[in-house]
Amino acid sequence: MNEPKFLQTLAGTRFPTPPIWLMRQAGRYLPEYRAVRTATPSFLELCYTPEKAVEVTLQPIRRFGFDAAIIFSDILVVPDALGQKLWFAEGEGPKLEALAEPADFAKLARARLPEHLAPVYEAIRLTRAALPRQTALLGFAGAPFTLACYMIEGGGSRDFAKVKGWAYRHPDSFSLLIDLLVDAIVDHLALQVEAGADAIQLFDTWAGILPEEQLFGWSLEPMVRIAHGLRARHPKVPIIAFPRAIGPATLMYRRPDAFSALSIDTGLGAHWAARELQPHICLQGNLDPLMLVAGGAALEREATRILDKLGHGPFIFNLGHGVVPQTPPEHVAQLVEIVRNWKPSNT
Amino acid sequence: MNEPKFLQTLAGTRFPTPPIWLMRQAGRYLPEYRAVRTATPSFLELCYTPEKAVEVTLQPIRRFGFDAAIIFSDILVVPDALGQKLWFAEGEGPKLEALAEPADFAKLARARLPEHLAPVYEAIRLTRAALPRQTALLGFAGAPFTLACYMIEGGGSRDFAKVKGWAYRHPDSFSLLIDLLVDAIVDHLALQVEAGADAIQLFDTWAGILPEEQLFGWSLEPMVRIAHGLRARHPKVPIIAFPRAIGPATLMYRRPDAFSALSIDTGLGAHWAARELQPHICLQGNLDPLMLVAGGAALEREATRILDKLGHGPFIFNLGHGVVPQTPPEHVAQLVEIVRNWKPSNT
Numbered sequence: 005m006n007e008p009k010f011l012q013t014l015a016g017t018r019f020p021t022p023p024i025w026l027m028r029q030a031g032r033y034l035p036e037y038r039a040v041r042t043a044t045p046s047f048l049e050l051c052y053t054p055e056k057a058v059e060v061t062l063q064p065i066r067r068f069g070f071d072a073a074i075i076f077s078d079i080l081v082v083p084d085a086l087g088q089k090l091w092f093a094e095g096e097g098p099k100l101e102a103l104a105e106p107a108d109f110a111k112l113a114r115a116r117l118p119e120h121l122a123p124v125y126e127a128i129r130l131t132r133a134a135l136p137r138q139t140a141l142l143g144f145a146g147a148p149f150t151l152a153c154y155m156i157e158g159g160g161s162r163d164f165a166k167v168k169g170w171a172y173r174h175p176d177s178f179s180l181l182i183d184l185l186v187d188a189i190v191d192h193l194a195l196q197v198e199a200g201a202d203a204i205q206l207f208d209t210w211a212g213i214l215p216e217e218q219l220f221g222w223s224l225e226p227m228v229r230i231a232h233g234l235r236a237r238h239p240k241v242p243i244i245a246f247p248r249a250i251g252p253a254t255l256m257y258r259r260p261d262a263f264s265a266l267s268i269d270t271g272l273g274a275h276w277a278a279r280e281l282q283p284h285i286c287l288q289g290n291l292d293p294l295m296l297v298a299g300g301a302a303l304e305r306e307a308t309r310i311l312d313k314l315g316h317g318p319f320i321f322n323l324g325h326g327v328v329p330q331t332p333p334e335h336v337a338q339l340v341e342i343v344r345n346w347k348p349s350n351t
Numbered sequence: 352m353n354e355p356k357f358l359q360t361l362a363g364t365r366f367p368t369p370p371i372w373l374m375r376q377a378g379r380y381l382p383e384y385r386a387v388r389t390a391t392p393s394f395l396e397l398c399y400t401p402e403k404a405v406e407v408t409l410q411p412i413r414r415f416g417f418d419a420a421i422i423f424s425d426i427l428v429v430p431d432a433l434g435q436k437l438w439f440a441e442g443e444g445p446k447l448e449a450l451a452e453p454a455d456f457a458k459l460a461r462a463r464l465p466e467h468l469a470p471v472y473e474a475i476r477l478t479r480a481a482l483p484r485q486t487a488l489l490g491f492a493g494a495p496f497t498l499a500c501y502m503i504e505g506g507g508s509r510d511f512a513k514v515k516g517w518a519y520r521h522p523d524s525f526s527l528l529i530d531l532l533v534d535a536i537v538d539h540l541a542l543q544v545e546a547g548a549d550a551i552q553l554f555d556t557w558a559g560i561l562p563e564e565q566l567f568g569w570s571l572e573p574m575v576r577i578a579h580g581l582r583a584r585h586p587k588v589p590i591i592a593f594p595r596a597i598g599p600a601t602l603m604y605r606r607p608d609a610f611s612a613l614s615i616d617t618g619l620g621a622h623w624a625a626r627e628l629q630p631h632i633c634l635q636g637n638l639d640p641l642m643l644v645a646g647g648a649a650l651e652r653e654a655t656r657i658l659d660k661l662g663h664g665p666f667i668f669n670l671g672h673g674v675v676p677q678t679p680p681e682h683v684a685q686l687v688e689i690v691r692n693w694k695p696s697n698t
Contacts, residue, residue, distance in 0.1 A: 165675065213618070215617050217653075271562075276563075276599040276602070302522075
């Protein structure tokens with residue numbers, strides 16, 4: 005039997021219509037997810053209970069038949085595994101005991117990671133066994149800069165004053181944290197691949213807050229090192245990079261030595277991306293998640309516009325960011341139908 | 352006597368070093384501002400009391416000798432003047448009685464604007480009279496899309512679900528709101544120019560949340576109409592457009608028929624901007640406000656990097672976003688010195 009369409013696309017094969025999956029496709033917009041979540045004391049426990057993580061990973065595949073599943077987990081399991089206290093305050097997002105000075109790095113221990121995250125790898129093993137063969141399974145991790153943001157801010161932030169204050173004033177010690185995270189992330193990704201993940205996505209959610217020189221040093225360069233490190237252990241695994249909201253700096257990320265595809269956010273115009281990026285690398289994206297809330301004619305028009313711009317090249321249909329909780333599931337079904345029924349024009 | 356360096360730069364003259372001013376240069380980081388603010392019952396009253404608005408507008412000019420002052424006001428005085436209830440909740444940002452349906456547009460009356468905003472125009476008259484002749488005075492307004500965001504969300508937002516829900520599902524009625532705002536903003540800008548503003552900045556703070564087609568229709572096109580409308584009344588007034596965080600879509604805003612300069616955010620790399628934008632139009636930007644918090648060698652290095660990339664073309668030094676409250680005023684003095692002592696290289 006052939007490889008999944010999703011993996012063939014990442015390897016360069018074109019199909020009449022692109023494969024589709026959605027960031028945060030397993031989540032609160034699905035009633036079956038909410039049922040599992042309310043029966044589980046905490047979000048982290050959902051991530052660390054393999055049968056539950058498997059169940060919510062499979063739910064959107066059963067409903068919509070996406071071309072890829074992504075293991076249900078969180079980018080912050082890495083700092084958690086390194087020993088930084090993490091909890092999810094209801095309705096407030098993630099909280100961590102913030103790193104306040106370089107001495108705090110001593111609390112972080114990479115050696116703990118494989119055992120601490122064993123439930124994640126077990127969930128991947130079980131999911132891969134349960135998934136249809138034509139459905140690819142994605143593992144993932146947060147990129148070092150994005151993890152460093154959460155680890156120094158102690159959660160989300162409006163202006164990222166703490167992490168920038170540290171990084172700008174003390175670039176040497178900040179680089180030590182980035183280096184430590186590069187190694188831990190390579191471990192985490194390699195273990196996901198060994199458990200059965202077919203491909204990897206690296207999320208640099210906060211890359212867009214950096215000026216270009218710092219973006220190069222703290223986002224791109226570490227992500228390339230991770231890709232090379234992972235490939236040293238697993239030479240063929242496809243890697244999708246998602247440096248969010250970085251605009252024209254995305255040009256620097258056309259690195260086929262490191263990345264198989266780039267995921268682009270809604271703010272990056274499909275027209276520009278088709279011209280400047282797609283001739284060099286497979287793209288993934290970039291429907292506005294709020295279009296999926298709108299549904300109807302607006303969704304049809306906008307999804308078709310993206311397909312007409314990007315569907316002719318190597319392309320994976322996705323959103324520009326994650327599915328939002330208020331999304332009606334029937335709009336997701338509508339989107340899958342639009343993508344699968346799209347007819348490429350002859351131009 | 353010559354025109355201010357700031358205005359000559361907007362008209363195309365090059366100087367050995369660029370003019371400098373900073374977005375939100377009048378604000379909480381200055382102790383003399385906090386003294387005036389605490390003696391005033393509300394933020395809006397500060398905007399609407401001419402002597403106080405003049406005083407805080409002049410404070411950063413006295414301290415730092417910037418090349419331009421910007422009248423102390425707020426982009427939300429326009430919805431306030433149109434009749435939408437506005438208040439500033441302490442520590443929470445602006446709140447408005449949100450527009451919930453097209454019928455609510457009937458509450459908005461453009462005719463009220465000149466009288467309601469008379470204190471703003473009076474403050475401009477007094478400031479222009481008090482300013483040194485070599486210091487330009489900027490008036491400003493929020494662009495229609497950004498005002499529509501606040502007017503429909505009822506304040507700031509994380510995902511802009513309400514405004515996008517409306518705009519995507521009911522583009523026709525959303526366009527009516529945009530049209531109404533275009534007319535009101537032209538009035539407000541023309542009255543600022545008549546009161547003594549030497550140039551205008553249009554802030555489209557939330558443009559970056561839109562996909563490219565909607566960006567064209569709801570950000571660029573209305574801003575161009577405003578520029579043409581204002582120029583019909585005041586043919587020579589320079590207009591700076593600031594469509595924030597729109598990445599490569601900034602290419603569409605190279606419109607010398609409408610804008611004299613583009614203000615760019617920190618996320619838009621100076622290298623790309625120098626190559627793609629500056630040959631066509633004067634640029635303004637784009638130091639990270641958090642670099643101004645860091646100060647010292649980091650500030651020196653980053654400001655010099657921006658000057659080396661952009662200082663050779665038509666350029667106004669500024670931040671990529673507003674000054675943040677925790678900025679030490681002495682770092683602002685350091686920045687002014689760096690900019691004024693910069694030596695262009697021969698390349």
